[in-house]
Amino acid sequence: xxxxxxxxxxxxxxxxxxxxxxxxxxxxxxxxxxxxxxxxxxxxxxxxxxxxxxxxxxxxxxxxxxxxxxxxxxxxxxxxxxxxxxxxxxxxxxxxxxxxxxxxxxxxxxxxxxxxxxxxxxxxxxxxxxxxxxxxxxxxxxxxxxxxxxxxxxxxxxxxxxxxxxxxxxxxxxxxxxxxxxxxxxxxxxxxxxxxxxxxxxxxxxxxxxxxxxxxxxxxxxxxxxxxxxxxx
Numbered sequence: 001x002x003x004x005x006x007x008x009x010x011x012x013x014x015x016x017x018x019x020x021x022x023x024x025x026x027x028x029x030x031x032x033x034x035x036x037x038x039x040x041x042x043x044x045x046x047x048x049x050x051x052x053x054x055x056x057x058x059x060x061x062x063x064x065x066x067x068x069x070x071x072x073x074x075x076x077x078x079x080x081x082x083x084x085x086x087x088x089x090x091x092x093x094x095x096x097x098x099x100x101x102x103x104x105x106x107x108x109x110x111x112x113x114x115x116x117x118x119x120x121x122x123x124x125x126x127x128x129x130x131x132x133x134x135x136x137x138x139x140x141x142x143x144x145x146x147x148x149x150x151x152x153x154x155x156x157x158x159x160x161x162x163x164x165x166x167x168x169x170x171x172x173x174x175x176x177x178x179x180x181x182x183x184x185x186x187x188x189x190x191x192x193x194x195x196x197x198x199x200x201x202x203x204x205x206x207x208x209x210x211x212x213x214x215x216x217x218x219x220x221x222x223x224x225x226x227x228x229x230x231x232x233x
Contacts, residue, residue, distance in 0.1 A: 026208050032067040036208050039074045039101040039137070041145075042082045042092045043109075045117030050107030050143050051084075053197030054204075061205045061217050068209050074101075076128050085109045085118070098135040103204065107197065108144030111166055119144050123151040140189045140204065142197045146170060149190070159185040159232065163193035181227025196227070203229050 030036045038058050040051050055071060062069040074096040075082065082090045096104070110118015122128060129152040132139070141149045146162035147169065149155050156174035161167070161183045171177045181199045183190045184207070191200035202225055206214035218224060 030068050030208050032065070035062070035068050035070045036102050037100060038069060038071045038103040038105060038204070039096060040071065040105045041096065041107065042073045042075055042090060043117070043119075043122060044083050045110035045113075045119070045121070046082065046084050046107050047109035047143060047194060048084045048086055048088050049194050050109060050145065050197050051105075053195065054105050054107075054142070054201040057198060057201035057205065057217060057221070060220060061201075061209065061213055064216055064220070065209055065213055068213075069205070076122065076125070083117070096131075098131065098137055101135075101137040103140055104132075104135065104137040105140045105142065105200075106145035106148050107142045108146070108148075108163065108194075111144035111147060111163070119148050122148045129153075138187060138189065140191075140200060142191045142200055143193050146190045149188070150175060154188060155190070158188050159183050159230070160188065160190040161192050161230075162190060165193075178230050180230035182229040184229060184231045186232065192227075198223060199225050199227060199229070 040054055042051060058069055058071040062071060072094065073092045074094050075092050077095050079093050079095065082092055108119055110116055114120050133152040133154060139149050139154050143163045144166050146160060147166055150170055150173045158175055159178050160170060160175040161178050161180055162170050167177050181192050181196050182203050191197060202214050202217065205217060
């Protein structure tokens with residue numbers, strides 16, 4: 001079976017009676033020879049902490065595992081310099097290529113500013129949403145980035161979480177909102193507000209590479225995970 005298809009099929013079985021075994025199979029499928037390719041979406045108005053946390057955690061995990069994970073930042077289109085919500089400017093050297101990613105992390109930012117930069121411009125981009133919905137990459141939403149996944153139809157009828165200020169909207173759009181720091185619904189992973197990107201990224205390390213590496217990353221970062229990782233029973 002093609003590797004990305006295997007990872008996605010394994011994700012669907014998480015949380016079932018075979019969930020623990022499935023997670024072990026996912027971890028064994030990832031190695032320096034066959035790394036988990038993670039792309040982090042960047043856009044004007046992105047919240048700094050939303051993307052910095054996964055870039056830091058996953059980048060460190062990649063180094064400590066000898067390359068079992070690779071992480072890159074991407075735009076929705078062409079390379080560009082992105083201006084974040086607090087004015088930080090980040091040069092992003094590549095556009096998103098669905099065929100080159102196993103995981104796509106969508107951070108949040110600017111949700112309440114309907115006319116300014118941020119996730120609302122992604123939500124209004126129907127072509128981008130169609131590409132997102134059609135992608136085989138595991139969608140991972142952080143904070144109000146989850147609302148982008150919702151606009152693409154990826155959270156309807158699914159268990160998910162988001163920033164506290166957007167939970168009512170997420171529920172109104174058809175998701176079953178779970179009050180947890182991280183919600184792993186198999187082939188959909190979502191996180192709560194802002195700093196939960198740390199927990200989301202550490203969970204991805206544990207799920208795909210193993211708990212031992214996740215614990216080592218925590219030790220280096222001098223950070224202890226908070227809250228709950230909710231998974232289907």
